[in-house]
Amino acid sequence: MLSKTFMNKDFIEIRWHGRGGQGAITAAKIVAEAAFISGYSGVVMAPTFGTERRGAPVMTSLKISRHKIYDLSAIETPDIIVVFDHLLLDEADVTHGLKPGGIIILNTPKAFETYSLNGYILATADITAISVEAGLPHGIINTGIIGSLAKATNFLKFDMLIKGIEEEFRTRNPEKNSLAARIAYERTVTGG
Amino acid sequence: MHIIENGNVAAALGVMLCRVNVIAAYPITPQTPLTEKLSEYVESGEMKAEYIPVESEHSALAVCIAASSAGGRSFTATSANGLLYMHEQVQWAAGARLPIVMCVVNRAVGAPWNVWNDQQDSISQRDTGWIQIYCADHQQIIDSIIKAYWLAEKVSIPIMVCYDGYILSHTYMPFDVPDQKKVDDFLPPFNPDYALNPHEPANLNTVTLPDVRLDVRGELAHGYMEIRYLLHEEMRKSLTVAAEAEKRFVDIFGRGGDPYIEPYLCDDAEYVAVGLGSLTYQLRVCVDTLRKEGIKAGVMGIRFYRPFPDIALANALKGKKGVIVFEKALSYGYEGALVSDLKSALYEHLAGTGTLPVVQNIIAGIGGRKIRTEDLTQNLRTAIKGQVTYEPVWIGLEI
Known part of the structure; x- marks a missing residue:
């Protein structure tokens, strides 16, 4: 059901919310490259400008289109938001502008049922724990969360994303990173 | 080959493809990742160039002026107050007719302090005698640098390749990285008519009198005004040469069109x-x-x-x-x-x-x-x- 959401999407806007140092830019870049290879000739990824600090809330915009993108301005009304840390829900207005029926990908240790959906589609997984289980150092979650994104959407093939992860991390535990994404894919709970 | 990278990487790849001999730069946001990338290329041996770390932007361009005078293809990059700090050398490079290419990663100038984008920095250098090219995306950044070296060396005028800080410098998008072979076809090695040579010492750009006069060889030499007139005149003519550069570029790389x-x-x-x-x-x-x-x-x-x-x-x-x-x-x-x-x-x-x-x-x-x-x-x-x-x-x- 859920995966049908993006069957015919020609223009997708994803906003990534993480903390400085969590690797949100790398995650967005992996998705951007998979999208480009999959035939989306327009991909534009714009990180927060000038205010990045380790641990502070940061944001990255990713626009994916069938055509070249001329508008590089920040995303105002995302289709999807990816939240690296559930505590950001209280710290920043992460759902700002999210389209009605939009998707929230959330890394949280809490149960799916804990959250009220407000008309959005929610996908949750404890990526922090899953990543450790996959053999990654504690706190490395930017590859695992791609598994949740793949589970909740279907505009990109999961295999393509796994390939992208292994390529990006070819010198830094490629198998553990892709395993984190695979486990996350299996364990992600979605609903809306 | 298409890659997805940010604008600073597009610029760094352009500089590498042009086989630049000397890079001198001082880091300043949002230009910093460009110079970091270039120092990585040089350190890893991927790029055969001298990377000269300097203590200021003024020195960065001074190094490029020296390198260019000695016949080297040279590059620097800066933003905002860094560009303002090198302003004296910016004027000098143009007057000395050196084909240096510099990226200006556009940023607001202080005061008050601000690291974000506008174009006051390069616009404030409008009257220095440099050619200024403005880029709208990463393809234009990498292509413009390649075209800029060809044009600069053809007309002996330095060129600023300007692109918006953050909006382009830190934003990722796909662009084509041209083949080295094609770049080599487009851009021959830098071969200036005159280059400094330790075996034949010379003074360059010494005090030049208001009036024309005989030089040491007894030939009538330009006065300051003639030299400056020619800078203007040849800059105007460089529009025609830019059209030639564009045509060559289209022939070899299959993209481009109107240069202006x-x-x-x-x-x-x-x-x-x-x-x-x-x-x-x-x-x-x-x-x-x-x-x-x-x-x-x-x-x-x-x-x-x-x-x-x-x-x-x-x-x-x-x-x-x-x-x-x-x-x-x-x-x-x-x-x-x-x-x-x-x-x-x-x-x-x-x-x-x-x-x-x-x-x-x-x-x-x-x-x-x-x-x-x-x-x-x-x-x-x-x-x-x-x-x-x-x-x-x-x-x-x-x-």
């Missing part, structure tokens, strides 16, 4: 938005919206700001009802520098012909102020439908 201006839906347009850099691509989206409303609008991106492509612009804007000039900089005390230049070109070529468009100036994005596409569209719509204002309109000003 980049029109979008301008042919049948009654109103044309004009600007420099990435803003002109954002304006395309606004124009698409206005077209759906039945407003015949177009966008004209200016690639070359100096030398100013006055004839090309006047021809392209002839007979339009209105021209709306968007700028991220201004000449304080009057209006945007570009709108003044443009009005001068239109007056020069169109006055008295009944084809002179009405011109409106809009200032946007100063110091990184967010330019929402919706606001941009609304301001363009208002400028088209409303009265022209004597003073520039500022988008998003809250005062």
Whole structure:
């Protein structure tokens, strides 16, 4: 059901919310490259400008289109938001502008049922724990969360994303990173 | 090969492909990742060049001036106050007719301190005798650097390749990285007529008298004014050489077109938005919206700001009802520098012909102020439908 959401999407806007140092830019870049290879000739990824600090809330915009993108301005009304840390829900207005029926990908240790959906589609997984289980150092979650994104959407093939992860991390535990994404894919709970 | 990277990496790859011999730079946001990338290329041996770390931007360009005088292809990059700090050497490089290429990663100038994008830094260097090229996306960044070396070395004039800080420098998008072989075909090794040689010492650019005089060989040498006249004259002529560069580039790489201006839906347009850099691509989206409303609008991106492509612009804007000039900089005390230049070109070529468009100036994005596409569209719509204002309109000003 859920995966049908993006069957015919020609223009997708994803906003990534993480903390400085969590690797949100790398995650967005992996998705951007998979999208480009999959035939989306327009991909534009714009990180927060000038205010990045380790641990502070940061944001990255990713626009994916069938055509070249001329508008590089920040995303105002995302289709999807990816939240690296559930505590950001209280710290920043992460759902700002999210389209009605939009998707929230959330890394949280809490149960799916804990959250009220407000008309959005929610996908949750404890990526922090899953990543450790996959053999990654504690706190490395930017590859695992791609598994949740793949589970909740279907505009990109999961295999393509796994390939992208292994390529990006070819010198830094490629198998553990892709395993984190695979486990996350299996364990992600979605609903809306 | 297409890759997805940020604008600073596009610039660094362009510099590497041009087989630059000497790089000297001092880091400043948002240029820093460009110089970091280049130092990595040199450190890893991927790029065979001297990377000279310096203590200031003034020294960075001084090193490039020395390297270029000795026959080396040299590169530097900076932003904002870094560019202002090297200003004395910027003038020198042009007067000395050295084909240095410098990236200016456009950023607001202090005071007050601000690291975000506008174009006051490079616009403030308009009158230094450098060619200025403005880029709207990463493909234009990498391609412009390659074209810039060819052109600079052909006309012996330094070139600034300018691109918007953060908006392009830190944003990732796909672009094609040209083959080294093709770049080598396009850009032969730098072979200047004269290069410093320790075995034949010479003085360069020493005190030059107001009047012409005989030199040490007994030949009539230019005075200062002749030397400066030639800089101007040859800069004007470089427009023609730029067209040749563009043609060669299209032949070899299969992309490009007009070297001076980049029109979008301008042919049948009654109103044309004009600007420099990435803003002109954002304006395309606004124009698409206005077209759906039945407003015949177009966008004209200016690639070359100096030398100013006055004839090309006047021809392209002839007979339009209105021209709306968007700028991220201004000449304080009057209006945007570009709108003044443009009005001068239109007056020069169109006055008295009944084809002179009405011109409106809009200032946007100063110091990184967010330019929402919706606001941009609304301001363009208002400028088209409303009265022209004597003073520039500022988008998003809250005062």
